Amino acid sequence: MKLYNTLTKKIEAIVPIHERHLGLYACGVTVYDYAHLGHLRKYVMDDVLVRALRQEGFEVKFVQNVTDVGHLASDADTGEDKLEKGAKKYGQTVWDVAQKFETYFFYSMDLMGNIRPDLSCRATDHIQSQLELVLKLEKKGFTYVIPGDGVYFDISKFPDYGQMAGLDVDNQLSGSRVAVVAGKRQPADFAVWKFEKPGENRAMVWPSPWAERSFPGWHIECSAMSMEHLGAQFEIHTGGIDHIPVHHTNEIAQAEAASGKKPFVKYWVHHNFLQVNGEKMSKSLGNFYTIDDILKRGFVPQALRLLFLGSHYRSQLNFTWESLQAAQTAWERLSQQVKMIHQAVTERRDRLQPAAEAVETLPEYRNFFKAIQTDLDTPQAMNLVWAVLKSAILSPQEQYRLLLEFDQVLGLGLAKLELSPAQLARSGRVDLKALPPQQSQTLQQLLSDRVVARRHQDWAKSDALRDQVNQLGMQLVDQTDGSQELRWLSQTPESQT
Numbered sequence: 176m177k178l179y180n181t182l183t184k185k186i187e188a189i190v191p192i193h194e195r196h197l198g199l200y201a202c203g204v205t206v207y208d209y210a211h212l213g214h215l216r217k218y219v220m221d222d223v224l225v226r227a228l229r230q231e232g233f234e235v236k237f238v239q240n241v242t243d244v245g246h247l248a249s250d251a252d253t254g255e256d257k258l259e260k261g262a263k264k265y266g267q268t269v270w271d272v273a274q275k276f277e278t279y280f281f282y283s284m285d286l287m288g289n290i291r292p293d294l295s296c297r298a299t300d301h302i303q304s305q306l307e308l309v310l311k312l313e314k315k316g317f318t319y320v321i322p323g324d325g326v327y328f329d330i331s332k333f334p335d336y337g338q339m340a341g342l343d344v345d346n347q348l349s350g351s352r353v354a355v356v357a358g359k360r361q362p363a364d365f366a367v368w369k370f371e372k373p374g375e376n377r378a379m380v381w382p383s384p385w386a387e388r389s390f391p392g393w394h395i396e397c398s399a400m401s402m403e404h405l406g407a408q409f410e411i412h413t414g415g416i417d418h419i420p421v422h423h424t425n426e427i428a429q430a431e432a433a434s435g436k437k438p439f440v441k442y443w444v445h446h447n448f449l450q451v452n453g454e455k456m457s458k459s460l461g462n463f464y465t466i467d468d469i470l471k472r473g474f475v476p477q478a479l480r481l482l483f484l485g486s487h488y489r490s491q492l493n494f495t496w497e498s499l500q501a502a503q504t505a506w507e508r509l510s511q512q513v514k515m516i517h518q519a520v521t522e523r524r525d526r527l528q529p530a531a532e533a534v535e536t537l538p539e540y541r542n543f544f545k546a547i548q549t550d551l552d553t554p555q556a557m558n559l560v561w562a563v564l565k566s567a568i569l570s571p572q573e574q575y576r577l578l579l580e581f582d583q584v585l586g587l588g589l590a591k592l593e594l595s596p597a598q599l600a601r602s603g604r605v606d607l608k609a610l611p612p613q614q615s616q617t618l619q620q621l622l623s624d625r626v627v628a629r630r631h632q633d634w635a636k637s638d639a640l641r642d643q644v645n646q647l648g649m650q651l652v653d654q655t656d657g658s659q660e661l662r663w664l665s666q667t668p669e670s671q672t
């Protein structure tokens with residue numbers, strides 16, 4: 176696997192620190208409102224990445240957090256905690272709001288076909304490890320206290336600060352990047368621990384050496400939890416591009432300052448946004464749709480997944496209902512063809528294609544995985560899916576096996592697709608299993624011979640075999656995708672529904 180690494184600005188081959196093991200940490204959602212399609216895009220592409228790494232033989236430990244405390248309303252160190260904001264909006268306690276939207280997040284992820292992380296960790300379940308990390312930073316002299324406000328990380332003590340994002344911290348004017356907090360030594364210094372303000376009456380507070388009622392800063396949770404579960408140094412960390420200049424920059428500073436090891440993370444993977452009318456789809460802008468919004472309009476989650484797979488994770492994608500409709504039409508076509516291929520495979524099992532090749536040797540297979548392993552080029556990989564469906568050369572077995580292999584990475588659930596008995600009857604297709612064994616066997620042989628004839632471009636023999644099928648009261652219909660269908664002669668293709 177090769178991925179674009181934000182740290183080095185290059186596409187690099189993934190080399191694990193230990194043998195075939197890869198630690199992967201994905202920044203999770205802030206559970207103060209509904210997970211929306213923007214999140215779904217990011218987590219579908221994380222899912223594709225994890226699937227692709229596993230398919231390639233890496234042993235991936237996939238950790239994803241749940242931010243349920245400390246994320247303030249902006250990237251600044253001031254303002255309301257998002258969870259407290261959500262609690263007010265929905266008239267519930269912060270704990271109930273966190274639970275409700277965490278459940279909604281996983282409900283959405285499951286519908287999208289995402290494999291769950293090996294470990295999902297909540298910030299509120301890791302207060303102790305966050306506190307210990309701050310104490311370690313304090314002991315090493317990286318922090319200072321602003322009375323009545325919080326414990327701050329002093330970026331002047333960490334010379335590499337902002338390297339990944341290319342920040343020019345020396346020339347940053349006070350307040351240019353983040354709202355000014357009185358007492359900050361540098362504008363980019365950030366809170367690692369916050370104190371409750373008089374009259375604030377927060378629901379989520381913990382005692383600390385600095386204040387009886389206090390809580391962790393947002394960034395500390397990801398450094399603390401990733402290091403606790405994946406070690407002081409691990410391989411892959413993902414997040415949206417919005418995390419590059421602040422959240423991930425601060426994570427690196429905290430982690431490397433505390434551990435003294437560099438790099439904290441070898442490969443930083445950043446996802447571009449799903450937009451609406453040129454703006455990031457976001458909870459704070461209120462321009463978002465949830466998975467239920469799309470289900471209510473009659474769309475299926477696979478259509479959305481297909482829409483996401485059709486664009487590269489590092490490109491912006493503008494969401495429109497028209498593009499979702501186009502993806503839904505594509506999904507209907509794709510799933511119908513997969514069902515037909517599956518039917519052909521079950522009907523003609525072991526007979527049709529005795530010469531079926533190991534799919535790993537087919538160029539379609541190699542090119543698909545080459546695209547995936549080149550910085551997750553899902554649009555190119557999808558082109559190969561369509562090429563396999565259209566192929567006049569591949570046998571149904573080969574097509575089916577290729578598609579199932581591809582789907583280990585794509586996660587569309589293709590293995591579950593089958594024609595229902597009603598669809599089968601409506602299509603006028605001949606169900607070979609329902610015929611007398613002798614007749615079924617004869618037909619299977621004719622079909623099998625015809626595939627071989629067509630493969631050798633022996634058109635005369637192919638036509639002769641088709642005539643023999645006709646004499647049995649059936650017709651062979653060659654599909655545009657190269658497969659052949661067996662229908663009763665009394666039914667024409669047009670009578671299909």
Ligand code: AMP
Pocket residue numbers: 202203204205206212213214216217242413414415416417418446447448449450455456457
């Ligand atoms: P949040 O819940 O805001 O903490 O976001 C969780 C993750 O989803 C972060 O990595 C964000 O960058 C990402 N994210 C949020 N909105 C979008 C969007 N519209 N498109 C892509 N990723 C997003």
Ligand code: ZN
Pocket residue numbers: 201202203397422
């Ligand atoms: Zn994070």
